[in-house]
Amino acid sequence: MPKVTVEHRLARRAQIVAAARHCVIEQGFHKTTMADVIRESGLSAGAVYGYFRSKDEIVEAIADDALSAVGELFEDILAMPDPLPLGQAMRKVLDHVVDIAERPGGDVTRVALQAWAEAVHNPAIAAIAAAKWTPLRSHFAAIVRRAQAGGSLPPDADPDHVAQALFGLLPGFLMQRLLLGDVTPESYADGIDALLGSHPQR
Amino acid sequence: MPKVTVEHRLARRAQIVAAARHCVIEQGFHKTTMADVIRESGLSAGAVYGYFRSKDEIVEAIADDALSAVGELFEDILAMPDPLPLGQAMRKVLDHVVDIAERPGGDVTRVALQAWAEAVHNPAIAAIAAAKWTPLRSHFAAIVRRAQAGGSLPPDADPDHVAQALFGLLPGFLMQRLLLGDVTPESYADGIDALLGSHPQR
Amino acid sequence: MPKVTVEHRLARRAQIVAAARHCVIEQGFHKTTMADVIRESGLSAGAVYGYFRSKDEIVEAIADDALSAVGELFEDILAMPDPLPLGQAMRKVLDHVVDIAERPGGDVTRVALQAWAEAVHNPAIAAIAAAKWTPLRSHFAAIVRRAQAGGSLPPDADPDHVAQALFGLLPGFLMQRLLLGDVTPESYADGIDALLGSHPQR
Amino acid sequence: MPKVTVEHRLARRAQIVAAARHCVIEQGFHKTTMADVIRESGLSAGAVYGYFRSKDEIVEAIADDALSAVGELFEDILAMPDPLPLGQAMRKVLDHVVDIAERPGGDVTRVALQAWAEAVHNPAIAAIAAAKWTPLRSHFAAIVRRAQAGGSLPPDADPDHVAQALFGLLPGFLMQRLLLGDVTPESYADGIDALLGSHPQR
DNA sequence: AATGAATGAGGTTTCATTCAT
DNA sequence: TATGAATGAAACCTCATTCAT
Structure with a gap:
């Protein structure tokens, strides 16, 4: 269990948002699957869910952005x-x-x-x-x-x-x-x- | 119920489009399921698919409209x-x-x-x-x-x-x-x- | 309700069997749908079901043949x-x-x-x-x-x-x-x- | 259950193939439904589709076998x-x-x-x-x-x-x-x- | 913290058959 | 007899999410 800095967490979050944005730009919110976001982000499913509680939360993040x-x-x-x-x-x-x-x-x-x-x-x-x-x-x-x-x-x-x-x-x-x-x-x-x-x- | 007039067919089509529109207005294209449209239209699954080949085709119809x-x-x-x-x-x-x-x-x-x-x-x-x-x-x-x-x-x-x-x-x-x-x-x-x-x- | 001769009935049956055989040769028993047979035979669904009680019966007929x-x-x-x-x-x-x-x-x-x-x-x-x-x-x-x-x-x-x-x-x-x-x-x-x-x- | 050995994956695949074979032996390719295979394999639908992309792929596997x-x-x-x-x-x-x-x-x-x-x-x-x-x-x-x-x-x-x-x-x-x-x-x-x-x- | 295999409800579509006309 | 629109159970497959490791 490596200690993780706040910057690291923010970077990871940004990484996920970027991946999700990429998918949404190409396919829209609904055709974009969590599997897509996970693949594109290079993280694991578990990791992504460590930063966002749900797909809806990710959608809100990129919408806000x-x-x-x-x-x-x-x-x-x-x-x-x-x-x-x-x-x-x-x-x-x-x-x-x-x-x-x-x-x-x-x-x-x-x-x-x-x-x-x-x-x-x-x-x-x-x-x-x-x-x-x-x-x-x-x-x-x-x-x-x-x-x-x-x-x-x-x-x-x-x-x-x-x-x-x-x-x-x-x-x-x-x-x-x-x-x-x-x-x-x-x-x-x-x-x-x-x-x-x-x-x-x- | 064979031998059905053209008006009948058009009316049925309109009935399906109206049902689909109703659903889409409330939930958007993607949260609207075929089951929703089928229920709302009052027809059976098979009947709906007798008028539209796919959900996409219905979406196109209400979008056009x-x-x-x-x-x-x-x-x-x-x-x-x-x-x-x-x-x-x-x-x-x-x-x-x-x-x-x-x-x-x-x-x-x-x-x-x-x-x-x-x-x-x-x-x-x-x-x-x-x-x-x-x-x-x-x-x-x-x-x-x-x-x-x-x-x-x-x-x-x-x-x-x-x-x-x-x-x-x-x-x-x-x-x-x-x-x-x-x-x-x-x-x-x-x-x-x-x-x-x-x-x-x- | 025209009277229908036995020959007529047999001809119709043969027509259906021929249509079904044609489909089965190309697609096999299971990919062949009743809709296929009906279309190929040139008859209506009701007519086909007037000569064969079920798809199984048709399958048996062409298998026998x-x-x-x-x-x-x-x-x-x-x-x-x-x-x-x-x-x-x-x-x-x-x-x-x-x-x-x-x-x-x-x-x-x-x-x-x-x-x-x-x-x-x-x-x-x-x-x-x-x-x-x-x-x-x-x-x-x-x-x-x-x-x-x-x-x-x-x-x-x-x-x-x-x-x-x-x-x-x-x-x-x-x-x-x-x-x-x-x-x-x-x-x-x-x-x-x-x-x-x-x-x-x- | 992450990080799974190659043997584990092969075993699971074999488990699915065995289940599918069992079903096909009794019912043939076409009467065998994915639900049958899933039930027989003891896995979930998603799990089975994690090892085979489609029913056709399973059919090919047992045919090859x-x-x-x-x-x-x-x-x-x-x-x-x-x-x-x-x-x-x-x-x-x-x-x-x-x-x-x-x-x-x-x-x-x-x-x-x-x-x-x-x-x-x-x-x-x-x-x-x-x-x-x-x-x-x-x-x-x-x-x-x-x-x-x-x-x-x-x-x-x-x-x-x-x-x-x-x-x-x-x-x-x-x-x-x-x-x-x-x-x-x-x-x-x-x-x-x-x-x-x-x-x-x- | 991180992994990714597993879950299973629920999505779309098909198709043998019926029955009002 | 003949029609073909309608039925609806059931098929195949997806995907957001979890949790043992």
Whole structure:
């Protein structure tokens, strides 16, 4: 019984999550079997169950992980002293989504889509999704308020409603990218710019 | 019971699809078992397999069905002699989505979300999704061109890119409605209106 | 309710047996489903069950039919005024087996092999096999006795034992023909002739 | 129960094969269900499928096993310095067949008969049968060549043809023994001896 | 802590047979 | 007689999880 450090435990956990993510990216949550995860992780069944009590717990871990990815960016955007014009902010967000999708380890946006679908009938995943989306929309609302202050959006609009729409553009981007493959940050941002009535500002 | 009319066969098929849809709405594609569908349909296992060769085939049928629902509206919108202003067109589309979701028989948008997720690793569903989305986006592009002709959108914008964005608003609406529950056609359309060049045109 | 003649009934029965034989030749007794037989026969399920009470009854019918085929020849051989030399008799029998196998309608010897295997654990088929084999061996014994009378076989040998061996050559011929494909009546008869120690008499 | 020796695994495999053989001897390949094998083996479904990927694989294993049994003897016969007279060699072979049939564990010759029938429409089994029969016939051909050298068979006969006939006597022996029950190595060998034209040499 | 063989409930699908029309 | 849709028991196989070592 070797003593095991906390780092070791965390590394093992990450190893399992990575393996599971890999499987889920290729097969989805349900076609991915524990045997798949075990094989891919290089550990034994017993070991995996030493770190996660059930398959559901692993699913929640990779869902959490995938749903967190988009949120990261906003710290940066909101930390900027001069508020970005809306169009440029969206461009940055879309670039970030593609960046995430192309990270080594596999396209996490595929996992995110799985998680959204799963959330519909799995309360644990629904809770995770809500917990990730709510602050994300708040970030959009903050950006909207800045834009209103800067005069590029009507001051009487409800920032939460505008945030719904801005945030609402993301799933559609991600899904068209995944399923149709003909959408890029550029094309999508161009479309948004046209809607914004403003002339694209790069 | 031999010699059965075509209507009978179609009715039976619809009965099975309805039963399957009911199950999928509540449990998703994968937790729905054939036993569930069989019980819910009121038929026997053999009967169900007389109408569908496999569970996959049933899944494809309800996916097709769910992914078709949104498209229906556009015949109406595009048939109107006087082009709708963009904001109003989007409002109509969002109302339609809610209308679909509240139809008796269960919220089909939940099935649609399942189908999108499934499409990521199921080529048959991916094909269906692509087949349904492509004309839908074309409809949006047609609306965009009308708006450009009417001067409410910049004439140099690529209509296909704008259509990507407009169409891209729908999954986000649907998902926020399903998972957060605080989005309505009104709130979302208000947000879109604010984005639309700031001069809401109602 | 049209009146149906006896000939009609017999024709229908033969039609079903032919269809079933066709299936069994290609797939064996057990992989052949009633649906296969029904489709192949061109009749309806109900019709087929009007002529045979069960699949087992059909199986028995084609087994009987296949196990009868070899026996036909002996009437001819034994009716000959001048007894055939043993080697030539065997040659005639082997030719007959190939003749049967090549009849239109499919190679019945494949069915015979199925039936022998089935007889091991199916008393009805075992009874049929015994009923067909016993007279067949008697015919061989009769031939043996003629040969003994003619001096070409030791007079003190038990004709029944010799008949066992002669009859016993047939399954081996049939099986090597079916499974290895390198055995012909000529090659096999040559081998037998060599064993007969006698100088081949053609 | 992890970390299990190779012997353990082989023993388990043998346990499953024995259980399956037991079932097949009594019911044949097709009436034998996996549930039967599982029950008889004393293992669980999952355990059985841990050793064999499918029922077909189990069937192939017992077919291989059954078709191998007769071949064993020939090493002995051919190793003898003084070639056996043909009649005596056949007697030995027939005794060996009965010996095999009476081994504890059940009459494998019943399985062999199943396998021959199965081979007709199952390429995997056909391949096994061919692989087992070909060397067996070669052994017979070797015996024939010795007999020719010793003068007890005509030197101009094709040894392969004679081997076909000698080998061909076996299925007929086995089947008459199984289905009619009135054939013994003695009776059959007597019959063969009579055919050999030679006077029985015991 | 780690292993991985074993468990067994439960999944999908088939198929001989029936019976209302 | 004839039809063929319907039945439902039972087939094969999977897989999340456990636990003796």
